[in-house]
Amino acid sequence: MPNSEEELGTAQAILSEAFGLCGDKPGKSNEALAACVLCLWHKLHLPLILTREVSDCLPDLPKAGVISQRDTNGKRRDAYRAIVKEVSICKKNGWVRAIIIAHPLHYWRCMMVARKLNLETLTASVPRIPYDKYSDQVWTRHPAFFIPYEIGARIFYLLTGKI
Numbered sequence: 001m002p003n004s005e006e007e008l009g010t011a012q013a014i015l016s017e018a019f020g021l022c023g024d025k026p027g028k029s030n031e032a033l034a035a036c037v038l039c040l041w042h043k044l045h046l047p048l049i050l051t052r053e054v055s056d057c058l059p060d061l062p063k064a065g066v067i068s069q070r071d072t073n074g075k076r077r078d079a080y081r082a083i084v085k086e087v088s089i090c091k092k093n094g095w096v097r098a099i100i101i102a103h104p105l106h107y108w109r110c111m112m113v114a115r116k117l118n119l120e121t122l123t124a125s126v127p128r129i130p131y132d133k134y135s136d137q138v139w140t141r142h143p144a145f146f147i148p149y150e151i152g153a154r155i156f157y158l159l160t161g162k163i
Contacts, residue, residue: 002125003099005043011122012095013064014046015086017079017102017110018053020135026053027132029103029140034058036101036126047093049086054101065089079106079153080113080162087117096120103129105146109154112163 016037019029026034034057041048047064048055055066067082090098097120102110104126111121133141139149157163 001123003122008040008044008099008122008124011044011046011097011099013090013093013098014040014044014048015083015090015098015100015114016048016050016054017082017100017106018051019103019106019129020132020137020140021053022132022134022136026056027135028130029132029135030054031057032127032129033101033103036124036129040099040101040124044099046099047095049089049098051082064093079110080157083110083113084117087114087119090119097122099124101126103140105143105150109150109157109163113157116161116163 014037016033019033020027030053034054037048037050037054038058041061048061049065050058050063051067055063065086067085099122100107100110100114101124114121131140131142131146135141139145
């Protein structure tokens, strides 16, 4: 359930989590997430820590951090590693409370990782985010693919202590 406008006003940063990727383009899922970030930024003017896929849709906004889709070894960064990087930027700046913007079915796992890393999370209302049938990540193309993937990811994160 989303936090109230008053509660969202206590946040110190806005974080975004990507949802798929279309080659070197963000894709329509991330474009929709970027629209949510933009709307929230216009209301709150908080520092932004965004995944590259979402950041690329918002080139004119100032950012406190952009999380690359690849780590230094060239390996694709998963949600856990992206959130670890985002939380470290928050901690460096003394921020302890952030709003997370993510695909609604991906949000719970993102929130739980951030909370495990001692970041207080707030929930903004996020409209329906479309799946992108052209995404390089097959599981983000359709709910029939994503829901089983997300269930497995949540179990894996729980068993490995990430949430």
